[in-house]
Amino acid sequence: MSARSRLRRLAAAPRPVLTVLGQSWRCDRSGTAQVLLISLVVGILPAWQVKTTAAFATALLRTAEGSHEQVRGILFYLVVLAVLGLGSQLLSLLQNRAMQRCQSRLSAHLADEIISRASRFTLSQVEDPGVQDSLQRAVREVAYRPGMLLSQLVQAATPVVTFGSVGAILWTLDFRIALLAMIAPFPTVVAQILQGRRTHALEHGRSEERRRINYWQHLASQPNSMKEVLAFRLAPVVLTNHRQLLARIVGADLRMANRNFGLAVPMVVLTALLTVSAQATAILVGSSDARHVAGLLAVIQAIGMLQASMQQLFGSVSGMYVNQLYLRNVNEFLAIEQAPESQGEVTFPQDIVGGVEFRDVSFSYPGSGRRALDRVSFTLKPGQVTAIVGLNGAGKSTLGKLIGRLYEPTEGSILVDGVPLADFRLDSLRDRVSYVFQNYVEYQLSVGENISLGMVHEADRSAERVEAAAREVGMHEHITGLPQGYETQAGKLFTGGVEFSGGQWQRLAIARSAVRSASVRVMDEPTAALDTITEAELLDTLTAASAGRVSLLIAHRFSSVLRADRVLVFDRGRLVEDGDHQELMRLGGLYAEMYEAQNAGQNAGQSAGQSAGQSAGPHEPGSSAGAGVAPGAVSKAGTEAGTGVR
Numbered sequence: 001m002s003a004r005s006r007l008r009r010l011a012a013a014p015r016p017v018l019t020v021l022g023q024s025w026r027c028d029r030s031g032t033a034q035v036l037l038i039s040l041v042v043g044i045l046p047a048w049q050v051k052t053t054a055a056f057a058t059a060l061l062r063t064a065e066g067s068h069e070q071v072r073g074i075l076f077y078l079v080v081l082a083v084l085g086l087g088s089q090l091l092s093l094l095q096n097r098a099m100q101r102c103q104s105r106l107s108a109h110l111a112d113e114i115i116s117r118a119s120r121f122t123l124s125q126v127e128d129p130g131v132q133d134s135l136q137r138a139v140r141e142v143a144y145r146p147g148m149l150l151s152q153l154v155q156a157a158t159p160v161v162t163f164g165s166v167g168a169i170l171w172t173l174d175f176r177i178a179l180l181a182m183i184a185p186f187p188t189v190v191a192q193i194l195q196g197r198r199t200h201a202l203e204h205g206r207s208e209e210r211r212r213i214n215y216w217q218h219l220a221s222q223p224n225s226m227k228e229v230l231a232f233r234l235a236p237v238v239l240t241n242h243r244q245l246l247a248r249i250v251g252a253d254l255r256m257a258n259r260n261f262g263l264a265v266p267m268v269v270l271t272a273l274l275t276v277s278a279q280a281t282a283i284l285v286g287s288s289d290a291r292h293v294a295g296l297l298a299v300i301q302a303i304g305m306l307q308a309s310m311q312q313l314f315g316s317v318s319g320m321y322v323n324q325l326y327l328r329n330v331n332e333f334l335a336i337e338q339a340p341e342s343q344g345e346v347t348f349p350q351d352i353v354g355g356v357e358f359r360d361v362s363f364s365y366p367g368s369g370r371r372a373l374d375r376v377s378f379t380l381k382p383g384q385v386t387a388i389v390g391l392n393g394a395g396k397s398t399l400g401k402l403i404g405r406l407y408e409p410t411e412g413s414i415l416v417d418g419v420p421l422a423d424f425r426l427d428s429l430r431d432r433v434s435y436v437f438q439n440y441v442e443y444q445l446s447v448g449e450n451i452s453l454g455m456v457h458e459a460d461r462s463a464e465r466v467e468a469a470a471r472e473v474g475m476h477e478h479i480t481g482l483p484q485g486y487e488t489q490a491g492k493l494f495t496g497g498v499e500f501s502g503g504q505w506q507r508l509a510i511a512r513s514a515v516r517s518a519s520v521r522v523m524d525e526p527t528a529a530l531d532t533i534t535e536a537e538l539l540d541t542l543t544a545a546s547a548g549r550v551s552l553l554i555a556h557r558f559s560s561v562l563r564a565d566r567v568l569v570f571d572r573g574r575l576v577e578d579g580d581h582q583e584l585m586r587l588g589g590l591y592a593e594m595y596e597a598q599n600a601g602q603n604a605g606q607s608a609g610q611s612a613g614q615s616a617g618p619h620e621p622g623s624s625a626g627a628g629v630a631p632g633a634v635s636k637a638g639t640e641a642g643t644g645v646r
Contacts, residue, residue: 017153020150020327023109024150027108028101032102035099039157039158040157040161041091042091042092043160048084049084052080053081099154102147103150103151106150107146111142113334114135117338122339122408123407128366137329138333138334140210141329141330145323145326145327152316153316156316156317188271191260194263212245213249217242219234219238220238341408341426342422344420348428348429348431349432350517351549352520352550355416356414356415356416356520357379357414358399359412359413360377360413361413362409363395370573371410371573374573375412375574377575378568382550383548384551385564385566386551386552386553386568387555387564388552390570390571391572391594393572394573396554397554402414403552404433431517432518432520436513436526437524438524440505440509443491445489447487447488448486451469451512452465453512454511454513454515454516455515463486466511469514470486475511478504483496503534519549519550520549521551521552523552526553526560527542535559539559543563558595566579571590576590
């Protein structure tokens with residue numbers, strides 16, 4: 001490294017510390033000022049104590065020689081020493097109280113900054129493992145690193161004042177004592193800095209390992225995964241992977257501890273030798289000069305204070321150095337720029353007239369050489385329900401996310417009534433596009449909030465709209481039977497919560513979408529977790545065409561597809577067929593193949609059921625539907641594993 005680079009790095013070293021101080025000042029000016037002022041006062045008290053101790057020792061020596069006039073002076077100096085000691089303790093208590101307040105507000109401020117920054121990322125950024133690692137490191141450090149850095153900054157200010165005042169006293173006695181006392185803590189501090197650098201390098205490289213450990217812990221502790229862990233007896237697999245990761249981390253920690261121990265021992269010995277040398281020099285100077293004998297006690301005290309202040313100063317500086325390394329994790333995350341998203345000025349239409357047009361749209365996931373969508377062109381008409389079908393990986397879910405600009409097309413353009421999506425205000429667009437995601441979120445909030453989140457940015461957020469949406473999905477009666485009705489806590493994560501079945505959670509997700517005043521509704525396998533009867537009841541509501549609204553249904557069950565006005569068939573990212581059910585069946589292509597494969601499996605199931613039913617009784621109601629397709633007769637797992645229709 002060149003001399004210029006070293007100077008540049010040295011000049012940049014205080015920046016993180018000054019940044020934290022500035023952030024603390026913005027969060028709590030009075031508290032920060034109080035902390036700094038008290039640190040200066042506490043720093044100068046040791047010099048007064050040394051001077052008072054020297055005067056006390058002189059008075060005590062004269063009294064021993066027969067000068068009884070010094071008794072009052074001895075008592076006075078004892079009172080002063082007591083007041084200085086008590087004052088130092090009280091000031092430290094006040095400083096700690098102010099510091100805790102500043103630390104709490106600073107950590108809260110930075111934590112809010114991190115979450116605010118993360119909430120502005122695009123979906124592609126959030127899915128980036130590198131961004132995830134950076135986020136995890138930032139979240140891990142923000143709870144205490146900024147507060148520690150602020151505390152160490154204040155702790156460094158106090159010994160600087162002490163060093164200047166007490167060091168000046170020792171220097172007037174003998175500069176050798178002052179030098180030895182000042183450099184004695186230095187070897188130990190060097191060891192602390194080197195140990196901190198090693199630990200930071202080790203922890204920085206562990207982000208993915210930490211996430212993997214959290215993943216295995218999640219599998220072994222969360223209800224949604226434990227059912228499968230128990231059913232498949234996967235505990236040995238989970239424990240083996242968890243233990244292997246822990247063994248690697250513990251092994252690395254032990255190796256690091258051994259290296260640090262080997263470095264610390266000689267440094268501690270060197271510090272002790274320098275300390276003894278300073279004390280021996282003071283004793284020799286005092287024993288050879290009668291003028292210093294009386295003040296020898298104060299000199300020894302000053303050496304201890306000077307060394308303590310230097311130890312504190314070096315320790316604070318080394319701590320600040322180490323903590324600013326970790327604080328880089330927070331700053332690095334906050335420095336991640338939001339992926340550019342074009343912001344238009346056009347308000348998204350409440351009623352769509354011409355439709356949503358995909359014009360030669362292609363999309364590739366970052367880092368993937370394969371196109372998830374490959375030059376697709378079609379128009380989604382308002383007042384129609386358009387179903388999207390295809391094999392796994394055909395690009396169906398990706399297509400739905402492009403409409404709400406959760407992803408941006410790699411090539412081509414999407415237009416609404418002839419206006420490119422990029423020309424609309426992003427908030428206006430998002431407020432007019434409603435989703436039912438395949439992997440919907442189970443919000444651990446009240447039941448009413450689970451639904452009302454769908455209209456959080458709308459002017460009318462009345463309870464009547466929430467109840468109407470619940471009635472629409474058939475959940476109102478169940479909700480009113482809960483302990484607190486719509487105020488009941490959903491999910492068992494928090495105290496007093498009520499757990500729902502998968503189908504009930506999905507109906508809450510559908511209600512959250514339905515309550516929204518949307519111009520476009522995207523439904524990605526919206527009935528996958530519902531039973532056959534509930535699905536049949538709900539499909540008529542979901543697939544009811546609405547004038548001015550574009551409805552997109554991504555489905556793997558043909559019981560859903562048959563209710564659509566139009567079907568688009570995708571294969572490997574390309575649109576291969578387009579038409580209604582009858583047209584596609586006459587075409588005899590991929591759609592017909594998938595339909596016949598699913599229908600054949602259902603017919604086989606019905607035949608088996610009829611054979612059993614001759615002795616066991618009639619089928620339950622709702623076991624069949626129009627066009628020879630039983631709604632929900634083929635399970636999601638069976639469909640994906642067998643026909644691959646999604």
